[in-house]
Amino acid sequence: MHTPIKLALAAVAAAAALSTSAQNAPQSAPQKAPxxxxxxxxxxxxxxxxxxxxxxxxxxxxxxxxxxxxxxxxxxxxxxxxxxxxxxxxxxxxxxxxxxxxxxxxxxxxxxxxxxxxxxxxxxxxxxxxxxxxxxxxxxxxxxxxxxxxxSNWQPGYATGVVAAQKGYKRAMTITWNYAAGNETVKGFTESFEKGGGKVVKDLSLPFPNVEFQALLTEIAAQKPDVVFAFFAGGGAVKFVKDYDAAGLRKTVPLMGSGFLTDGTLEAQGAAAQGLITTLHYADDxxxxxxxxxxxxxxxxxxxxxxxxxxxxxxxxxxxxxxxxxxxxxxxxxxxxxxxxxxxxxxxxxxxxxxxxxxNPVQDFYIREAKGNYNVVTGVAVKALADPGRGCKS
The missing domain is CATH 3.40.50.2300 (Response regulator)
Known part of the structure; x- marks a missing residue:
């Protein structure tokens, strides 16, 4: 028979042993919050x-x-x-x-x-x-x-200007929405196109997200440049490419653009986009x-x-x-x-x-041609193109 005192001491000893064993057991790592x-x-x-x-x-x-x-x-x-x-x-x-x-x-x-x-x-x-x-x-x-x-907006514009100059175009017009993306992309195009011997004779723009292009297309037809550089994206790009084709300009004035003109929009643009040359840091194929x-x-x-x-x-x-x-x-x-x-x-x-x-990514810019519903790679416009990061001090 165990006395009550002995039972109590045994219980204390067992509790102490359990406590020591719990302290010595490996602790599971706390779950990090999402x-x-x-x-x-x-x-x-x-x-x-x-x-x-x-x-x-x-x-x-x-x-x-x-x-x-x-x-x-x-x-x-x-x-x-x-x-x-x-x-x-x-x-x-x-x-x-x-x-x-x-x-x-x-x-x-x-x-x-x-x-x-x-x-x-x-x-x-x-x-x-x-x-x-x-x-x-x-x-x-x-x-x-x-x-x-x-x-950066500068990058695809610059890459397209390189390609346009290499094709021998001398007189260009640009068209875009009047906001940061459009204006800066156009500046990139102008920088490399004029460095390559061309001249941008006129910049056309309209407020974002306006898609009433007719007056500007009439001006392009009157000026007859060697090439038009366009920056639009999304629904605006769909309407611009279709309107450019409907105005008969596609047959007389080559259209080039930052790749956003045809990325994610080719199916909606249909036949009007076929053969369009763009540059971008990605292509479907x-x-x-x-x-x-x-x-x-x-x-x-x-x-x-x-x-x-x-x-x-x-x-x-x-x-x-x-x-x-x-x-x-x-x-x-x-x-x-x-x-x-x-x-x-x-x-x-x-x-x-x-x-x-x-x-900012230092990346290759590809030359792409619209074929069916895909932007197909036909070459590299510029390898490892780095944005100049003008004004960055940190």
Whole structure:
């Protein structure tokens, strides 16, 4: 028989043993909280399809990693930016202040993206721009926490000007919307075209998102330039290419453009776009295992063809993943993470690319010809084209 005292002592000893064994047992690692990603993209208006494909591309890469980046679950917050610069500051603050996101991803419209960049700089929020090419974002407004996975407006304009000059055209006219993306793309075209011996005789523009082109097409017909360079995207690009053809200009004045003229728009443009020459950092038929796997994955996931917008969204997620992987998913190690993002080489469907010192992709620009519903590569306009990053001091 055990006395009550002996039983009590035994119970204390057993409890102590259990306590010691619990202290010595391996502790399971605490679960990291989900990483909050704020998607500020156009869900309505002329750029809605572009925003949709950017989001699909971003989510595709995350889903390929099992829904996590460097072990961190991704929690999405969404705001429709409406492609309206006047609403941009209020919209981005919904994500920064209300939702307290860790990362901002957006947007398409350059005017909206400039406001996003200002807000990101002031709040020190990590911003990855998956489309808008406003030069200032990786120029005068650059910051260590602002990256781009797409292009600067200068880049595709410059690349197209190189090709136009090589074709021997001497007199050019340009046409675009009167906003940052259009004006800066035209400046890039003019810089390289005139460096190559040509002359831009007139710049034409109309307010965004106006698509009443007739008066400007009449002026092109009267001036009879050797070539017209156009920058439009989305629904506006569809109408411009169709109107250009309907005006009879396609047969008399060659039309060239930044690749956004025909990317994601060829099916809607139909016969009017066939044979159009553009330059861009992506083309549908880049025949590499990386691009083929990406296009197959996108088609299976969304029952649709990928385009440049999907690639830029996909690579925004890759860029974020590279930074997180470098710090083991620890988002508090911001300096190390940002450094890693700036030094990484992204294995993109477009081809491998790294970052310039102002955190803009250094990438090849392809010559593409519209054939059927595809932009087919016919050559390389410029290898490893780096944006000059004018005005960037950080």
């Amino acid at each position: 990483l909050k990603v704020g998607l500020m993209l156009p869900n309505t208006g002329t750029f809605a399809a572009l925003g949709d494909n950017i989001e699909k591309g971003f989510r595709l890469y995350v889903n390929e990693q099992g829904g996590k980046l460097a072990g961190r679950e991704i929690q999405y917050f969404k705001v429709d930016d409406e492609s309206d610069p006047a609403k941009a500051t209020d919209n981005v603050n919904k994500l920064i202040k209300r939702d307290q996101v860790d990362v901002l991803v957006g947007t398409v419209h350059s005017g909206v993206a400039l406001a996003m960049a200002r807000a990101a700089k002031e709040s020190n929020t990590l911003l990855i721009v998956p489309n808008a090419g406003a030069d200032a974002i990786t120029g005068a407004q650059c910051a260590p926490n602002i990256f781009r996975s797409s292009f 880049i025949d590499t295992p990386r691009n083929n796997a990406f296009r197959k994955g996108f088609a299976l996931a969304y029952k649709a063809n990928a385009d440049v917008y999907a690639v830029q969204g996909y690579d925004a997620a890759q860029l974020l993943g590279a930074g997180l992987t470098a710090v083991g998913g620890d988002f508090t190690k911001r300096p190390e993470m940002l450094y890693a993002m700036g030094k990484t080489v992204i294995g993109s469907p477009r081809g491998k690319f790294g970052m310039s010192t102002s955190r």
